[in-house]
Amino acid sequence: MAVLVTGGLGYVGSHSVKQLVERGEHVINLDNLIFGHKQAACGSEVIIGDIGDRALLRDIFSKYDIDAVMHFAALADVPESVADPRKYYDTNVAKSLALLDVMLESDVKMMIFSSSAATFGDPQVVPIPEDHPKNPTNPYGRSKLMLEEILREYERAYGLRAISLRYFNASGADPSGEIGEDHNPEHHLIPIVLQVALGQREQVSIYGTDWPTKDGTCVRDYVHVSDLAQAHLLALDALRNGCQTTEYNLGNGNGYTVMEVVRTAENVTGREIKTVSADRRPGDPAVLVASSEKIVKELGWKPKYPDLETIIETAWKWHSTHPNGYE
Numbered sequence: 011m012a013v014l015v016t017g018g019l020g021y022v023g024s025h026s027v028k029q030l031v032e033r034g035e036h037v038i039n040l041d042n043l044i045f046g047h048k049q050a051a052c053g054s055e056v057i058i059g060d061i062g063d064r065a066l067l068r069d070i071f072s073k074y075d076i077d078a079v080m081h082f083a084a085l086a087d088v089p090e091s092v093a094d095p096r097k098y099y100d101t102n103v104a105k106s107l108a109l110l111d112v113m114l115e116s117d118v119k120m121m122i123f124s125s126s127a128a129t130f131g132d133p134q135v136v137p138i139p140e141d142h143p144k145n146p147t148n149p150y151g152r153s154k155l156m157l158e159e160i161l162r163e164y165e166r167a168y169g170l171r172a173i174s175l176r177y178f179n180a181s182g183a184d185p186s187g188e189i190g191e192d193h194n195p196e197h198h199l200i201p202i203v204l205q206v207a208l209g210q211r212e213q214v215s216i217y218g219t220d221w222p223t224k225d226g227t228c229v230r231d232y233v234h235v236s237d238l239a240q241a242h243l244l245a246l247d248a249l250r251n252g253c254q255t256t257e258y259n260l261g262n263g264n265g266y267t268v269m270e271v272v273r274t275a276e277n278v279t280g281r282e283i284k285t286v287s288a289d290r291r292p293g294d295p296a297v298l299v300a301s302s303e304k305i306v307k308e309l310g311w312k313p314k315y316p317d318l319e320t321i322i323e324t325a326w327k328w329h330s331t332h333p334n335g336y337e
């Protein structure tokens with residue numbers, strides 16, 4: 011029995027693959043290497059290719075005895091999705107439909123899907139529960155919501171069961187220091203802040219200092235990537251035990267401002283991190299904090315690294331030992 015992981019050489023994918031392999035799962039890791047890194051394979055069987063390639067998918071499903079798919083492969087740059095929505099609906103929706111088609115042809119009927127807090131848009135209440143209204147403010151969030159809705163219909167019509175995991179702000183790195191976050195270009199706050207600590211950037215721009223929050227900067231719910239990985243393994247077990255299609259939010263329920271992240275990173279690294287005020291970034295909500303009670307209660311999810319300092323310590327261990335990422 012094997013698990014097909016798409017995008018398993020990327021950031022959240024590779025951390026999940028590592029935990030799958032560590033518990034003895036046979037992992038087939040399909041990645042097109044656009045964002046993935048070969049060095050992040052973690053003992054999985056890597057196949058270089060695209061999720062939109064039906065012929066390749068048919069080969070994979072006929073060659074291996076796959077019972078479930080973890081589907082990470084996607085584009086995830088919010089501003090880019092606004093500038094070029096076609097690319098996002100093509101990769102995140104159309105190519106996912108190709109994958110689902112071949113799964114159904116091959117009678118593989120379990121999927122764990124990487125969704126996002128971006129499906130909610132501006133929250134009306136925080137912490138955000140799963141059934142909060144969904145009004146994505148960008149094509150990225152809408153593409154993720156579309157797939158969630160498609161997965162609901164595919165259960166009704168075809169019996170394909172899926173768990174959608176809505177990540178809030180994925181961050182940190184595997185505590186071993188072997189794998190971590192390496193995006194090019196990098197847009198995320200914590201790696202950017204640590205690049206300033208490393209002297210690779212002069213300063214970090216703070217996107218808005220006049221938000222209605224305690225210090226005027228945006229509040230986010232940072233969740234450790236290894237805790238996200240743990241949730242994927244629990245979701246796989248739940249599907250194998252017969253659970254029905256559902257969605258779970260993944261965050262720690264604690265919001266930190268951008269300035270709190272910078273100050274915590276200064277403490278962790280012992281270095282000064284220069285900041286400069288900049289305009290608000292279009293599409294940013296002021297506050298995004300998850301309620302993850304549902305997955306805690308239903309699947310027994312227990313984050314091991316919930317506090318911001320530990321998250322940044324693990325990220326620092328990775329960035330300070332891999333200043334140029336995997337290269």
Ligand code: UFG
Pocket residue numbers: 086087088126127128129150177178179180197198199200202214215216217218228229230268291294
């Ligand atoms: N920020 C800065 N300066 C920077 C980078 C970020 O001030 O140089 C701020 C952002 O404005 C935001 C916060 O830091 O308020 C966090 O920004 P990130 O880009 O790290 O993360 P986001 O909250 O924008 O986005 C993340 C994921 C998206 C996802 C979104 C909602 O990266 O894929 O959460 O789920 F859509």
